[in-house]
Amino acid sequence: MRTDTTSYTVRLSPDGPWAELDAWGPHGCEDGPSAFDWSRRTHFLTSADAAPAEYLPYGMRPFTGSDLVASRSGRERGVWWEFAGAEETEGSLRLAFTDDVLGLRTVLCYVTVPGTDVVLRWTEHTCTGGEPLRLERFDSAAVNVPAPDGVRLTYLAGQWSQEFQRTQLDLRRGTFTMGSVQGVPGHAYAPWLAVQDRTAPQDGPSPAYGVALEWAGNWHITAEAEPGGAVRVRAGRVPHEGAVLLTPGDTLTTPRLACAFSPDGLDGLASVQHRYGRRLSGERLHRTRKVLYNSWEATGFDVDAAGQLDLAKAAADMGVELFVVDDGWFTGRTDDTGGLGDWYPDPKAFPEGFETFVAEVRALGLDFGLWVEPEAVSPGSRLHSEHPEWVYRIDDRPARLVRNQLLLDLGREDVQDFVVGTLDRLLTTYDISYLKWDMNRPPTERGRPGAGPADRTDLDAAHVTGYLRVLDHLRTAHPHVTVEGCAGGGGRVDHATLARTDVVWPSDNTAPLDRLRIQFGFLHAHAPHVMSSWVTDAPGVFDPRPRSLAFRFVTAMCGVLGIGADLRAWNPEQRAEAARWIARYKEVRDVIHHGEAHLLGTPDDATCGVQYDAQDGTRAVVAAFSTGRLDGAPLVPGRAARLRLRGLDPAARYHAPHTGAAYTGVHLLHYGLPFTWTARHDAELVELVRQ
Ligand code: DGJ
Numbered sequence: 001m002r003t004d005t006t007s008y009t010v011r012l013s014p015d016g017p018w019a020e021l022d023a024w025g026p027h028g029c030e031d032g033p034s035a036f037d038w039s040r041r042t043h044f045l046t047s048a049d050a051a052p053a054e055y056l057p058y059g060m061r062p063f064t065g066s067d068l069v070a071s072r073s074g075r076e077r078g079v080w081w082e083f084a085g086a087e088e089t090e091g092s093l094r095l096a097f098t099d100d101v102l103g104l105r106t107v108l109c110y111v112t113v114p115g116t117d118v119v120l121r122w123t124e125h126t127c128t129g130g131e132p133l134r135l136e137r138f139d140s141a142a143v144n145v146p147a148p149d150g151v152r153l154t155y156l157a158g159q160w161s162q163e164f165q166r167t168q169l170d171l172r173r174g175t176f177t178m179g180s181v182q183g184v185p186g187h188a189y190a191p192w193l194a195v196q197d198r199t200a201p202q203d204g205p206s207p208a209y210g211v212a213l214e215w216a217g218n219w220h221i222t223a224e225a226e227p228g229g230a231v232r233v234r235a236g237r238v239p240h241e242g243a244v245l246l247t248p249g250d251t252l253t254t255p256r257l258a259c260a261f262s263p264d265g266l267d268g269l270a271s272v273q274h275r276y277g278r279r280l281s282g283e284r285l286h287r288t289r290k291v292l293y294n295s296w297e298a299t300g301f302d303v304d305a306a307g308q309l310d311l312a313k314a315a316a317d318m319g320v321e322l323f324v325v326d327d328g329w330f331t332g333r334t335d336d337t338g339g340l341g342d343w344y345p346d347p348k349a350f351p352e353g354f355e356t357f358v359a360e361v362r363a364l365g366l367d368f369g370l371w372v373e374p375e376a377v378s379p380g381s382r383l384h385s386e387h388p389e390w391v392y393r394i395d396d397r398p399a400r401l402v403r404n405q406l407l408l409d410l411g412r413e414d415v416q417d418f419v420v421g422t423l424d425r426l427l428t429t430y431d432i433s434y435l436k437w438d439m440n441r442p443p444t445e446r447g448r449p450g451a452g453p454a455d456r457t458d459l460d461a462a463h464v465t466g467y468l469r470v471l472d473h474l475r476t477a478h479p480h481v482t483v484e485g486c487a488g489g490g491g492r493v494d495h496a497t498l499a500r501t502d503v504v505w506p507s508d509n510t511a512p513l514d515r516l517r518i519q520f521g522f523l524h525a526h527a528p529h530v531m532s533s534w535v536t537d538a539p540g541v542f543d544p545r546p547r548s549l550a551f552r553f554v555t556a557m558c559g560v561l562g563i564g565a566d567l568r569a570w571n572p573e574q575r576a577e578a579a580r581w582i583a584r585y586k587e588v589r590d591v592i593h594h595g596e597a598h599l600l601g602t603p604d605d606a607t608c609g610v611q612y613d614a615q616d617g618t619r620a621v622v623a624a625f626s627t628g629r630l631d632g633a634p635l636v637p638g639r640a641a642r643l644r645l646r647g648l649d650p651a652a653r654y655h656a657p658h659t660g661a662a663y664t665g666v667h668l669l670h671y672g673l674p675f676t677w678t679a680r681h682d683a684e685l686v687e688l689v690r691q
Contacts (some may be wrong), residue, residue, distance in 0.1 A: 001093060002027065003117045006261045008110070010054055010093070015040060015047040017083045019054040019095050019108060019525040021144045025207060026263055035146040038228050050227050052144035054095075055108050055123060057081065058137075065175075065224050067234055068125070069137040070104060073245075077136070079104060103129015103248070108141070113258075113283030118276045122256045127246040136243045139236030140254040145209050148229035150198040154266060155221075156190035156521045157326035161509040161542060163187050163490035166602075170198050171225055179220030179238060182408075182442035183463060184492040187554040190425050191494050193221050194269055195231060201265070203601075208262050208269040211235055211655040212525060214495035215255035217464040229248055237432075240446055240460040258495060267599055267646070270524050274597055277527035281497045284475075287482065288369060289503060289529060289560040289593060291319065291432070291582055296326035297510070297536050298566035301335050303328035304349040305357045308320075318575060319582035322434055323361050324369035329354075332381065337404045340376040341383030343422050358430050369434025369482075370426065374419045374470065376405050376440060388413050392459075394447035403442035403488075409448055410470075411462025419470050427478050435474070435510070436505070438489040464496070471500035484532060493526065498554040503532040503560050510536040510564060511543030516625060517603045519558055525608065529593035531559025535578070537566060545628070549574060551683035553581040554623050556609050557592065561585050582659075588621045588687055590614075595621070598646040603627055607675060613648070620648065628676035642672030654688040 001008040009022040023030035036052040048056055049064040058066035059078025061593040067265040080095040084105070088094075093110040107124040112366030121141035127133045145151060157178070158165040165472055169176065178193075180186035200206035211233055213219050218238040226232050235257050246252050262268030265437040278285050293315035299307055303325060314324045331346045333339030345354035358368050377384050377391060379401065384391065387417070391406045393399050399406060408415050424434060443463070451457050474483055485497045486505035493504050504526075507518045515533065522531055533556040538546065556562065563578070570578070591614045600622075601608035609624040624643055648654065650666040668688075675684055 001091070001112050001119055003112045003119060004115065006117045008119045008259070010095070010110075012083060013051055016060070017049060017081060017097065018048060018051065018056050018060065021052045021054060024209070024261060034441050036228070036230060040228065042227055045227060052226075052230050052232065053142065055106070055139070055142055057106075064226060065222070065232065065234065067137065067139040067142050067236070068106065068135070068275070070102060070125075070133050072102065072131050072136050073134050076297060076634065081106065097178050098128070102133065102545045103127060103131065104133060113279060116275045117261055117272045118444075119259045120256045121259055123254045124251055125246060126251040127248050130248055132248065133246040133682070134243050135239075135252065137236070138252060138254055139234045139242070140213065140257040141236075141259070142232055142234045143209065143211060143259055145195045145231045145233070146229065147195075147197060147225070147231045150225065151223070151231045152196045152198045152200060153223055154194040154196070154524070155523060156192060158186045158187060159478035160489055160491070161507060162514070162518070164190060164518050165505045166521040166524060171223060171231060172198070172224050175222060175224045177220060177222040179218070179456075180213050181218045181238060181240065182491075183217055183240070183446070183460060184439065184442060185207055185216065185494045186220065187489065187491050190525055191215065191219050191221060191235075193223065193233060193235075194266060194524070195223065195233060196265070203267075204265055205263055205268070206265045208265050210260040210269045210273060212258045212260075212273065212495055213237075213255055214258065215464065216467060216492055216494050216496045217372075217460040239458060241457060244458045244461070255496070266524060270599060271596055273525055274527035277498060277530060278594070280495060281291055281502070281529065282499075284502055285529065285594070287502060289589070290482075291585065292322040292369065292562040293320045293567075294324045294326055294436075294534060294562055294564045296371075297534070297564040298568070299328065301328035301333060303346075303359075305352065308357070309360055310568050312361050312364055312366060314570070314575065315563065316366050316581045318563075318567075319586070320366065320563060322369055323364075323368040324371065324434055324436060326371040326436065327373075327438070329370070332378070338378045338380050340373055340378040341381040343372065343426060352492055354430060355675070358432070362431060366446070367433045367435065368431055370430070370432050371436045371438060372423070372426070373438040373440060374422065375408050375410050375467070377408055389449070390418075392443050392446050393449065393474060393681050394445045395449050400444045402444060405441055407441055407443050409459070409463070410466035411448070411459055413467070416466045416469055420473050423474065425468070425475065427481060433480055434482045436484040437471075437487055437501070439492060468500060468676050470495060471497075475500060490522075498526065498530055501530075503530050505532050509542045511540040511545070512547035512555055513545050513603070513627065514543045515555050516608075516627070518606070519555065520599065522602050523558075523597060523599060528559045528597055528612070532562060534562040534564035535560045536564045537569075547628075548680055548682050549577055550581070550681070551625065553578070553585075554625065554683040554685050556583045557581070557685060559592070560624050562591070576653045584685060591619050591621045596647065600643045600645070605629065607643060607677070609643045611645055611647075617649065618690050620645070620654070622673055622688070624673070624675050624684045624686065626675070626682040628682070635691070640674035640676050642674050644672035645669055649690070655691050656686050656688055658687060663688075
């Protein structure tokens with residue numbers, strides 16, 4: 001398989017009926033003996049255990065970790081398959097394996113993504129016999145990385161309000177695993193992993209391999225140091241009930257795993273992921289992401305027409321383009337204990353009617369957006385009293401509340417129809433062009449009374465399918481509506497969600513230095529055009545470390561700019577400064593959203609930044625930050641801090657229109673762009689125009 005600049009070469013093993021990796025890297029790396037070759041004769045192991053296998057079932061690979069565990073009900077586990085043929089077309093490959101005793105056909109599927117260095121992999125399992133099959137594990141794929149000296153794993157870990165923290169560990173022996181059983185990808189780990197040689201430089205070129213799973217439910221990614229000096233990474237979804245039943249004639253298709261390679265380290269790998277992320281957005285990539293105002297941090301649940309209009313007027317005066325009313329606009333929602341499920345505007349909050357309120361916002365020249373949490377229901381709501389059976393529950397067991405709410409079983413078709421009907425009603429009754437879809441509680445008592453034996457249901461997949469069905473409906477039935485994905489911050493950020501939304505909310509934490517770190521991690525895996533970010537008030541609810549208003553703006557401008565501060569309290573100087581930043585953002589957002597992004601340094605450095613290069617090479621934009629480490633200012637008074645830029649033409653000259661400065665490309669690449677920080681001047685946005 002050939003991508004833009006890489007080859008991914010698979011062969012049938014000389015040792016048995018399975019496929020294994022021959023080479024993965026820059027074009028031509030497959031010419032020569034495979035880096036995975038060794039005798040594989042090792043005492044106590046089978047050769048399958050030692051192979052860089054693309055996919056092997058338990059049975060054939062008994063000891064070192066298998067990708068498929070299948071059995072007939074009540075019988076021994078294990079698959080012993082034969083190779084049943086390959087189908088190859090331009091950019092795609094299908095390898096079939098069959099086990100006639102079990103009645104199973106498995107097809108390993110590969111597709112290259114044009115314009116990227118991504119190979120998509122997934123697996124199709126068909127029950128070909130007369131008896132159902134029980135699948136306990138059915139990973140999407142396994143990828144192998146040669147690592148005689150061990151690997152460095154980079155992953156994005158955290159918790160609510162601290163999502164996407166870039167975390168690294170060296171794996172020389174043993175197993176590393178991460179995942180979620182929370183019914184969403186979760187705050188704890190992003191379904192993304194990068195693998196490099198353990199000795200690779202932190203900054204600069206070195207082979208980097210990455211995987212990302214396209215699944216909005218339970219998942220795992222596991223890396224294992226293998227005999228023979230390779231690391232094998234397996235990834236897939238995790239059935240909530242412990243296994244799924246595949247009935248005769250049925251096919252189970254696993255989620256796709258995006259497998260990416262770059263010779264240019266984590267920065268290069270991020271560029272590959274961004275290019276793929278832009279393809280996931282499809283034609284919606286070209287929709288202008290408008291500067292939004294969101295009312296959540298300013299008003300919380302205390303929403304009424306007068307207060308919202310005050311905010312909307314202030315926002316419009318600054319150049320904001322879209323006004324979003326967050327939680328608190330509907331009946332019964334005075335705090336987080338009630339209202340969810342009864343999606344009607346509160347007449348007490350909007351005495352002139354919600355239509356009038358929306359028209360007043362629009363009259364300010366703003367688009368209008370609304371927050372919803374369609375899967376949620378408050379126990380005291382009318383919806384819950386009418387449909388208690390729509391909530392996940394287990395008979396005779398307590399129903400726990402998380403954030404005082406319950407979760408609808410979105411795997412049920414009647415629940416999906418209710419959600420579709422509710423959203424259709426809101427989007428057609430009111431002039432809404434933006435929807436924020438939130439989700440604030442994981443499924444806890446995950447049962448569906450009356451659904452039959454627990455091992456016949458696959459509630460995790462059913463919920464994900466329902467969620468994606470509704471998102472798909474929004475895209476086709478309301479194509480003008482921009483959709484923001486959110487789950488209590490960044491709890492549901494995955495390729496399946498990103499393919500069906502326009503932006504996602506990475507975290508509830510908008511404190512400037514915390515946010516910088518969250519965004520730095522986020523940008524390793526996902527593109528800037530999907531990264532929603534707000535400027536909020538100092539000191540904020542999370543982190544009192546002082547940073548300037550400029551720092552807050554430049555941070556939020558690294559993705560899709562929004563404002564979440566209580567503008568009613570801002571003085572004229574703050575409002576004027578905000579207006580200047582918004583105007584500058586509008587000048588450069590096409591480069592930020594469509595350019596090639598480079599991460600310059602890390603938030604652990606005194607100075608770090610993000611560089612965005614226009615695809616045609618005519619402009620670059622650099623967002624630079626003084627993080628305050630040491631003192632943030634130059635160590636020697638008068639000497640500037642510098643950020644070495646990447647990817648520019650060394651022979652060209654670049655001019656910064658806002659400062660009048662001019663540099664050669666080679667200067668910016670060799671010495672870097674200079675910044676003179678002070679305690680109050682801690683961020684800059686520099687536009688460079690090629691002359
Ligand atoms: C969690 C979200 O992440 C916030 O932005 C906000 O919408 C609240 N929920 C509202 O309840």
